[in-house]
Amino acid sequence: MTEPTVNPLRSGMRMQRTPEPCTMVIFGATGDLTHRKLVPGLYNLQRERLLPPGFSVIGFARRDWSDDYFRQTLVEDVQEFSRSGFEEPLWQSFAEGISYNRSSFDDPAGYQALAEKLNALDAERGTSGNRLFYLATGPESFTTIIQQLGAAGLRQSPGGGWTRIIIEKPFGRDMASARELDAEVHKVFDESQVYRIDHYLGKETVQNLLVFRFANGIFEPVWNRRYVDHVQITVAEAVGVEGRGNYYEQAGAIRDMVQNHLMQLLTLTAMEPPGFYEANSVRDEKVKVLRAMRPLAPDEVAKYTVRGQYTAGTQAGKPVPGYLEEAGVPAGAHAETYVAMQMFVENWRWAGVPFYLRTGKRLPKRASEIAIQFRSAPLMIFDQGPLNDIEPNVLTIKVQPDEGISLKFESKVPGQLTQIRPVTMDFRYNAAFGVESPEAYERLLLDAMLGDSTLFTRSDEVDASWSLITPILAGWQNAPPPEPYAAGSWGPRAADEFLARAGREWRRL
Amino acid sequence: MTQTTTLGQRQQIEIAAIEAELAALWRHAPGHDAPQLTRACVMTLVAPVLDQAAAQLAGAATLHLTDRFPNRTIVIDARPDDQEDVLDAWVQANCQMPAAGRAQVCCEQVTIDARGPAVERASGVVLPLLVPDVPVVLWWPSGDPQASPLFAQLSELADRVIVDSATFAQPEPQLRALLKDARAHKRVSDLAWARLTPWRELLAQFFDSAASAAQVHTISSVRVQYELPEAVLDRVQPLMLVGWLAAKLGWQPLGALLNRADAALSLRRPDGGSVEVMLVPQAVAAPAAARITAVELRTAIATYQVGCSSATNCATARVQPREGAAIQRVVRLEQLAVAELLAEDLRLFGRDRAYEATLRALAAISEPTA
Ligand SMILES: NC(=O)c1ccc[n+]([C@@H]2O[C@H](COP(=O)([O-])OP(=O)(O)OC[C@H]3O[C@@H](n4cnc5c(N)ncnc54)[C@H](OP(=O)(O)O)[C@@H]3O)[C@@H](O)[C@H]2O)c1
Numbered sequence: 001m002t003e004p005t006v007n008p009l010r011s012g013m014r015m016q017r018t019p020e021p022c023t024m025v026i027f028g029a030t031g032d033l034t035h036r037k038l039v040p041g042l043y044n045l046q047r048e049r050l051l052p053p054g055f056s057v058i059g060f061a062r063r064d065w066s067d068d069y070f071r072q073t074l075v076e077d078v079q080e081f082s083r084s085g086f087e088e089p090l091w092q093s094f095a096e097g098i099s100y101n102r103s104s105f106d107d108p109a110g111y112q113a114l115a116e117k118l119n120a121l122d123a124e125r126g127t128s129g130n131r132l133f134y135l136a137t138g139p140e141s142f143t144t145i146i147q148q149l150g151a152a153g154l155r156q157s158p159g160g161g162w163t164r165i166i167i168e169k170p171f172g173r174d175m176a177s178a179r180e181l182d183a184e185v186h187k188v189f190d191e192s193q194v195y196r197i198d199h200y201l202g203k204e205t206v207q208n209l210l211v212f213r214f215a216n217g218i219f220e221p222v223w224n225r226r227y228v229d230h231v232q233i234t235v236a237e238a239v240g241v242e243g244r245g246n247y248y249e250q251a252g253a254i255r256d257m258v259q260n261h262l263m264q265l266l267t268l269t270a271m272e273p274p275g276f277y278e279a280n281s282v283r284d285e286k287v288k289v290l291r292a293m294r295p296l297a298p299d300e301v302a303k304y305t306v307r308g309q310y311t312a313g314t315q316a317g318k319p320v321p322g323y324l325e326e327a328g329v330p331a332g333a334h335a336e337t338y339v340a341m342q343m344f345v346e347n348w349r350w351a352g353v354p355f356y357l358r359t360g361k362r363l364p365k366r367a368s369e370i371a372i373q374f375r376s377a378p379l380m381i382f383d384q385g386p387l388n389d390i391e392p393n394v395l396t397i398k399v400q401p402d403e404g405i406s407l408k409f410e411s412k413v414p415g416q417l418t419q420i421r422p423v424t425m426d427f428r429y430n431a432a433f434g435v436e437s438p439e440a441y442e443r444l445l446l447d448a449m450l451g452d453s454t455l456f457t458r459s460d461e462v463d464a465s466w467s468l469i470t471p472i473l474a475g476w477q478n479a480p481p482p483e484p485y486a487a488g489s490w491g492p493r494a495a496d497e498f499l500a501r502a503g504r505e506w507r508r509l
Numbered sequence: 510m511t512q513t514t515t516l517g518q519r520q521q522i523e524i525a526a527i528e529a530e531l532a533a534l535w536r537h538a539p540g541h542d543a544p545q546l547t548r549a550c551v552m553t554l555v556a557p558v559l560d561q562a563a564a565q566l567a568g569a570a571t572l573h574l575t576d577r578f579p580n581r582t583i584v585i586d587a588r589p590d591d592q593e594d595v596l597d598a599w600v601q602a603n604c605q606m607p608a609a610g611r612a613q614v615c616c617e618q619v620t621i622d623a624r625g626p627a628v629e630r631a632s633g634v635v636l637p638l639l640v641p642d643v644p645v646v647l648w649w650p651s652g653d654p655q656a657s658p659l660f661a662q663l664s665e666l667a668d669r670v671i672v673d674s675a676t677f678a679q680p681e682p683q684l685r686a687l688l689k690d691a692r693a694h695k696r697v698s699d700l701a702w703a704r705l706t707p708w709r710e711l712l713a714q715f716f717d718s719a720a721s722a723a724q725v726h727t728i729s730s731v732r733v734q735y736e737l738p739e740a741v742l743d744r745v746q747p748l749m750l751v752g753w754l755a756a757k758l759g760w761q762p763l764g765a766l767l768n769r770a771d772a773a774l775s776l777r778r779p780d781g782g783s784v785e786v787m788l789v790p791q792a793v794a795a796p797a798a799a800r801i802t803a804v805e806l807r808t809a810i811a812t813y814q815v816g817c818s819s820a821t822n823c824a825t826a827r828v829q830p831r832e833g834a835a836i837q838r839v840v841r842l843e844q845l846a847v848a849e850l851l852a853e854d855l856r857l858f859g860r861d862r863a864y865e866a867t868l869r870a871l872a873a874i875s876e877p878t879a
Contacts (some may be wrong), residue, residue: 012863093839
């Protein structure tokens with residue numbers, strides 16, 4: 001590592017530091033992620049003056065595209081998906097730095113050509129040997145690409161620049177495959193070079209969760225088993241499998257959502273305050289939470305998890321097909337499109353507090369939130385009776401769509417009677433800070449270029465997360481198939497019964 | 510961007526009843542019970558306006574801010590030279606047109622018309638109207654603040670003060686006085702300084718990489734080209750940029766700065782080398798504020814240039830090494846309206862030490878030394 005250089009003109013400037021000049025190589029450059037998220041995100045960053053001079057992109061994929069054709073396909077997507085306006089001269093200048101390297105992932109010649117292009121860019125555009133590899137491909141290609149990069153001598157840059165690699169999800173499909181992949185990664189790259197992306201961590205409200213908890217003095221004292229009855233984490237999607245049936249059948253909701261996004265939300269909710277806000281301190285605390293969680297034994301799975309699969313139904317008044325009728329879903333498919341489960345965090349703070357997780361596709365609306373439900377008041381001193389149905393306090397952190405925080409509490413209804421009703425106090429992110437939040441990918445791409453891995457998943461975190469998920473997968477092997485639920489409903493009835501057994505109910509979102 | 514509308518009628522009311530009328534405004538607001546109407550407040554913004562132009566600026570800016578910084582705005586329309594002695598108040602709510610699926614956000618505005626001697630009493634009316642717990646921002650839209658007693662009174666109440674030195678008739682003494690305010694632990698912001706932010710960013714970016722970092726200490730010439738409206742000597746923007754470079758890089762002025770638009774100046778670097786600064790005015794007809802259009806820094810091994818084109822809202826940043834090909838890129842650089850600059854500035858908290866250091870350097874440059 002070179003000493004970080006101090007730029008005197010930066011001191012006292014309250015803007016983000018721009019990264020050092022670098023080249024980003026996107027593997028899977030003809031794919032959906034590149035066109036919908038990555039390049040529009042990069043364009044926005046460039047527009048906001050956050051990318052360094054000389055920044056370059058090399059697309060790597062198999063299709064027979066020229067540099068020009070590649071740029072042309074990107075223009076349309078930037079116009080469609082970029083959240084800021086499109087400006088021709090800006091795009092022209094940005095596009096000058098974009099090129100395409102046609103090759104199959106397993107062809108060493110393609111990597112030689114890549115290495116030559118990288119060296120040429122270092123000289124022509126001053127990218128100083130700094131490289132960011134982005135694996136925007138299906139997981140089946142990860143190992144091949146990493147091995148080839150190693151073989152081509154691209155694990156480190158010549159002349160002292162940095163080399164980093166961003167790996168998309170999913171990282172493995174169970175404990176064994178995740179470890180195998182990790183071993184392959186570490187044969188070539190040092191952990192400090194590896195950035196495993198989970199775009200949920202790029203979301204503004206998710207980061208705000210840490211600020212909310214640790215920059216305020218009044219919440220932490222009640223953030224524990226003495227005051228919290230239980231926690232509900234919901235990630236609801238309105239969409240179905242959207243033509244990705246083949247992939248989805250291999251993954252199911254647990255791999256697609258729980259192992260990564262829901263686990264992230266859970267660890268951020270449950271973690272202890274880190275010593276300071278820095279990549280390894282934060283991630284150490286997250287790993288501690290995962291390690292404190294009790295894995296379910298395969299025979300407990302029936303008791304603590306519920307699976308569902310959507311059948312035909314209606315959404316927004318329109319009929320929609322069931323999972324089995326979706327394009328790309330093989331006959332006899334059995335993946336769960338809904339999962340609800342209880343998790344246990346067995347440490348001093350949380351012992352005995354259930355964490356309920358649920359996620360599903362084709363639910364009535366898109367909504368992600370974390371709800372902390374507090375214990376009820378210890379004694380009811382007001383007239384009990386039909387007028388007063390006391391509800392517990394709930395603190396809700398809404399992740400999407402209308403980001404914000406709300407607190408539900410009891411209040412007196414004006415009048416002669418002591419009538420009590422719950423009211424909510426709402427903080428809406430966009431009401432207080434009208435500005436639009438940057439896209440999750442923009443934040444994360446910039447962080448990776450700046451070498452800040454706080455919002456990326458570390459190797460031991462992935463491992464700990466799989467150690468909780470793998471026994472559930474094993475338990476499901478011998479369990480009855482997922483229960484059907486109609487598209488447009490809040491999941492299978494069994495999920496309601498599951499919470500009812502504990503005397504609780506799911507929040508209606 | 511969302512649009513903003515006025516909710517209900519603007520109503521004239523008794524000074525003593527302002528607070529009660531504000532509450533009533535919300536009770537009678539259409540959709541008051543609907544959860545979709547959110548009233549939010551992150552600050553009290555006090556904007557004294559002394560003429561029609563300032564009043565227009567303030568009007569546009571408060572509507573723009575509704576969207577980004579919901580606030581209670583108190584506009585003081587002050588005409589101290591009027592003959593009558595009048596103090597009137599109006600209240601109104603400004604609401605943002607809701608984006609699909611989002612809550613509608615509204616904020617309230619109080620306008621106080623003060624004529625003649627009543628201007629003296631205006632700050633007393635403002636005091637009880639400040640929203641508890643949230644910061645009070647005094648925005649002085651235009652003109653020399655130090656010339657007005659109203660500014661002195663209101664800045665006592667404020668947690669931060671925002672001015673625009675590009676509108677000062679006598680920038681140099683006014684800026685020296687502001688520097689004193691800043692030392693008194695008040696956050697002072699200047700929209701003229703805020704206009705320089707993208708320029709500072711683009712210039713700083715040239716020296717971010719390890720390879721170019723050392724170059725910044727060897728700059729030997731600075732050329733700042735700026736638009737100058739006819740018949741005025743308004744050098745605040747270019748001088749501020751030079752002041753910033755001098756403050757950050759430790760340059761000391763050698764000799765005095767001539768009182769002319771195309772002034773040249775020599776400074777000494779900490780390593781003893783010298784830096785030649787040139788201001789290059791371009792006459793423009795429109796009486797717009799002076800504005801920078803190009804900056805060039807030279808070192809022994811490269812030339813760094815940023816040039817902007819108002820036609821495209823874009824700037825070109827270019828490095829031309831003495832040997833080898835130039836690297837250049839185009840980035841967005843639009844001229845922000847006052848309302849937008851204000852919103853940008855309100856995002857920042859705390860004292861702006863880079864600005865204070867720049868003001869000190871500026872004082873050193875503009876004060877003739879022996
Ligand atoms: N799409 C999203 O919105 C999204 C969101 C979050 C995460 N992700 C993750 O991002 C990754 C990529 O997703 P995607 O939807 O972009 O996939 P995709 O559209 O299927 O794209 C796959 C890319 O890989 C290339 N490719 C595949 N095999 C190749 C080979 N042997 N040699 C060379 N190139 C090869 C394809 O190139 P050719 O077409 O030229 O063969 C194509 O560019 C996945 O891991 C996914 O889980 C995607």
